Amino acid sequence: MLGGSAQQVPAIESAKDMGYRTVLIDYLPDNPGQHVADVWYQESTTDIEAVYRIAIKEKVSGIIAYASDPAALPAAIVAERLGLPTNPAKAVEILGVKHRFREFLKTNGFPCPKTFTFSPDSEIADIIYGLRNLNFPIVIKPTDSSGSKGVSFLSNEDGIEQAISHADMYSRNKILIAEEFIERGFPDVIGGDIFVEDGKITLYGDMAALREDEGRSLIPVGEKLPNGLNEKQRTALRNELQHIVSALGIINGELNIELLIDKDDIPHFLELGPRAGGNMIPIQLSDAYGIDLIRANISSAMGEKANLNPCEPSGCYMTYVLHSHKAGYFDGINISDQLRQYVYREVIYKRPGEEVEIFDGAGKALGILFMRFPNNETMNALQPCLEELIDIRLR
Numbered sequence: 001m002l003g004g005s006a007q008q009v010p011a012i013e014s015a016k017d018m019g020y021r022t023v024l025i026d027y028l029p030d031n032p033g034q035h036v037a038d039v040w041y042q043e044s045t046t047d048i049e050a051v052y053r054i055a056i057k058e059k060v061s062g063i064i065a066y067a068s069d070p071a072a073l074p075a076a077i078v079a080e081r082l083g084l085p086t087n088p089a090k091a092v093e094i095l096g097v098k099h100r101f102r103e104f105l106k107t108n109g110f111p112c113p114k115t116f117t118f119s120p121d122s123e124i125a126d127i128i129y130g131l132r133n134l135n136f137p138i139v140i141k142p143t144d145s146s147g148s149k150g151v152s153f154l155s156n157e158d159g160i161e162q163a164i165s166h167a168d169m170y171s172r173n174k175i176l177i178a179e180e181f182i183e184r185g186f187p188d189v190i191g192g193d194i195f196v197e198d199g200k201i202t203l204y205g206d207m208a209a210l211r212e213d214e215g216r217s218l219i220p221v222g223e224k225l226p227n228g229l230n231e232k233q234r235t236a237l238r239n240e241l242q243h244i245v246s247a248l249g250i251i252n253g254e255l256n257i258e259l260l261i262d263k264d265d266i267p268h269f270l271e272l273g274p275r276a277g278g279n280m281i282p283i284q285l286s287d288a289y290g291i292d293l294i295r296a297n298i299s300s301a302m303g304e305k306a307n308l309n310p311c312e313p314s315g316c317y318m319t320y321v322l323h324s325h326k327a328g329y330f331d332g333i334n335i336s337d338q339l340r341q342y343v344y345r346e347v348i349y350k351r352p353g354e355e356v357e358i359f360d361g362a363g364k365a366l367g368i369l370f371m372r373f374p375n376n377e378t379m380n381a382l383q384p385c386l387e388e389l390i391d392i393r394l395r
Helices: 009-017 048-058 069-082 089-096 098-107 124-133 160-169 231-248 281-289 293-301 376-389
Strands: 023-025 039-041 115-118 138-142 152-154 176-180 190-197 200-211 220-225 253-261 267-273 316-322 328-335 343-348 367-373 390-394
Touching: 009 293, 023 048, 039 048, 048 069, 069 089, 089 098, 089 231, 098 115, 098 176, 098 267, 115 124, 124 160, 138 160, 152 160, 160 176, 190 220, 190 231, 190 281, 190 293, 200 231, 200 281, 220 281, 220 376, 231 253, 231 267, 253 293, 281 293, 281 316, 281 367, 316 376, 316 390, 328 343, 367 376, 376 390
Parallel strands: 023 039
Antiparallel strands: 115 176, 138 152, 138 176, 190 200, 190 253, 200 220, 220 316, 253 267, 316 367, 328 390, 343 367
16 A cells, blocks of 8 residues: 555555555655554655565555555556556556656647646746747646646746746656646536546546636635536547547556546546545545445455446535635634535544644645535535635634
């Protein structure tokens, strides 16, 4: 198990429930997974040789980087070396780095915006010159991060230096990318996860991604199902998803998706993560479709059939990422009675008195609320009011 964060603990628990001995690798000394796993090694999940050494020592039968972008490639490389179940490391590598993914899209005939790749250490005049072939608005971001970390939207050249500095903060490989902003025909980003068995998608968990500021913010704060696509858009989206799974040679497991639908109803890939989605998307989809995606991920990593049989969702499901726009110390959460009746699960990461940072990326989340509504009308009416209906208490 590569990673023992709060969002990854459910995977460790599921593996243990399934009767497996769990070996955790996580370099953070305070990771909560260490208290759940049978064995813990304080090593980096991105250190391929360390993962390889530990895998041999522990004689593991499967490796999983649950809900972790940085650890997905090491997991695939080590699994390939040891002949363990995995998707091709080459495909995982393409998906894990944005400029490689954009090259793959162009080469294989998928819609792709114009892009420009550069180093944050380049002269600003050279960067501006390199952007001359792109039409504003543009997005500048790291090529090796997830959860919208380090992403900036620019409507003109003003703020380019700040955007580069912001992206550089979240970049490990020190390669940044600028790409043209895609004008949407459907208002929301389509997020969620899909699950693949024997090269075929058996679960289409496509949802509408929630953003603050009426969608202008780039940081995801939840997902809702159903997503609101019409039949034409849904068919185009799902055909494109199966097309890319086949083109990459993906065999089994869960992938995190993020796409836009343009004015001509053509899907454009923003991201395709070679791992289960963050913000507890697998749990949300499991609730909605009456399945257990976490167990399915463990089964795939062990070379077993997942045999998903999703049912049609009953009701409407929405998650909300608890967060604060102010720093302080956590003192609890108040949920209004108007919303409380629809909340069926609360996952809180912080304990009273723990430090709260300003929310500027998925890593600063305080927890997740899970909600189920009787109909779309109720869900869509309350969605814009979530920040008002949920009070994050700080001191």
